[in-house]
Amino acid sequence: MSAAEDLFKRLRNSGDECKSLLKKHLTPAVFEKYKNVKTVFGGTIAHCIASGCLHLKSHCGIYASDPDAYDTFSDVFYPILKEYHKVDKLEHPKPDFGDLNNLGFGDLDPKNEFINSTRIRVGRSHAGYGFPPTSSKQDRLEMERITVDALRTLRGDLAGKYFPLQGMTAAEEKQLVQDHFLFRNDDPVLGDANGYDDWPAGRGIFFSHNKRFLVWVNEEDHLRIISMQPGGNLAEVWQRLVKGLTTLEKKLTFAHHPKFGYLTFCPTNLGTTLRASVHIRIPNLSKHKDFKEICEKLNLQPRGIHGEHSDSEGGVYDISNKRRMGLTEIEAVQEMRRGVERIIELEKGLKTQK
Ligand code: ADP
Numbered sequence: 001m002s003a004a005e006d007l008f009k010r011l012r013n014s015g016d017e018c019k020s021l022l023k024k025h026l027t028p029a030v031f032e033k034y035k036n037v038k039t040v041f042g043g044t045i046a047h048c049i050a051s052g053c054l055h056l057k058s059h060c061g062i063y064a065s066d067p068d069a070y071d072t073f074s075d076v077f078y079p080i081l082k083e084y085h086k087v088d089k090l091e092h093p094k095p096d097f098g099d100l101n102n103l104g105f106g107d108l109d110p111k112n113e114f115i116n117s118t119r120i121r122v123g124r125s126h127a128g129y130g131f132p133p134t135s136s137k138q139d140r141l142e143m144e145r146i147t148v149d150a151l152r153t154l155r156g157d158l159a160g161k162y163f164p165l166q167g168m169t170a171a172e173e174k175q176l177v178q179d180h181f182l183f184r185n186d187d188p189v190l191g192d193a194n195g196y197d198d199w200p201a202g203r204g205i206f207f208s209h210n211k212r213f214l215v216w217v218n219e220e221d222h223l224r225i226i227s228m229q230p231g232g233n234l235a236e237v238w239q240r241l242v243k244g245l246t247t248l249e250k251k252l253t254f255a256h257h258p259k260f261g262y263l264t265f266c267p268t269n270l271g272t273t274l275r276a277s278v279h280i281r282i283p284n285l286s287k288h289k290d291f292k293e294i295c296e297k298l299n300l301q302p303r304g305i306h307g308e309h310s311d312s313e314g315g316v317y318d319i320s321n322k323r324r325m326g327l328t329e330i331e332a333v334q335e336m337r338r339g340v341e342r343i344i345e346l347e348k349g350l351k352t353q354k
């Protein structure tokens, strides 16, 4: 039995344990159609489904082996994209970052009662390179080199330094992870999608001197561009992100699809690739029986405070926009802003009831 067939069998035999979008949309007929197909980057259906077949609790369960995989394996990717991003048609608007001088929002928590910190990130992929399963060590090192060259063009508040993972001490690495700045290599879901191949080669992190503008190199995506700061000033975080991104775009060419927007390794990130989050203190609302449902209705996603698949601590949650495709960047930020404002109202209501 081939690797792909073996993986597919695990998925089909998984029973109630597995409720992933992959299981729903990779029917036997679709699998048969693709089991011997390769993308122009050499990507296979086995590359795409390995993580989801080994981690049956995955919600989505599929990754793109490379930028070509979305169209090559369209019968499985397209319905998953529609269902995850809640869109009827696979169309993504042109990038729109809004009028930075007239955003119409500012600090979501001016009295500092609820929000510990605010962060916005986007993912970007270098045009012409595969995603983790189809990237070689040489590719990773090359991508790191072109990224570092571009980072040198950042000026003023955005200027900073690149720290490759190779060469960092274990203590430095631990501290950066604890402070919510650095990524780790301990998520088996990403590991089984080839996310940690050749680790730590080609990986590293860039910081501006004030640690408010950051770039992750070769974590899940080739680039994760991040703006973050203490408190709830969403406007400042957004303005900084757009400024940094615009500067980097002058030097780098990013993979972009006419129908899907910016291309990323995971289909859940496609389109705007944008996740705007707050670390927010909601001890009452988070205990409410309908908390998850309330978030879902507001198109928000709750996470723990050490990132995806982590737990909350002391009633502090990471709350962010869930949808990234079929809306513009500024609409995704506004969706998160409206949702967080509502979450604060609900938390206030529950507090006064006590
Ligand atoms: P991503 O946002 O890149 O999808 P994660 O959910 O794993 O990935 O989060 C990455 C890191 O960013 C984690 O250390 C997490 O605690 C931190 N983080 C996310 N949102 C915030 C925030 N609003 N304030 C501070 N740290 C945050």
Ligand code: ARG
Binding pocket: 051, 057, 058, 059, 060, 061, 062, 189, 220, 266, 268, 269, 308
């Ligand atoms: N593959 C995992 C799942 O399907 C994670 C999906 C979203 N997270 C991510 N880091 N891309 O549940």
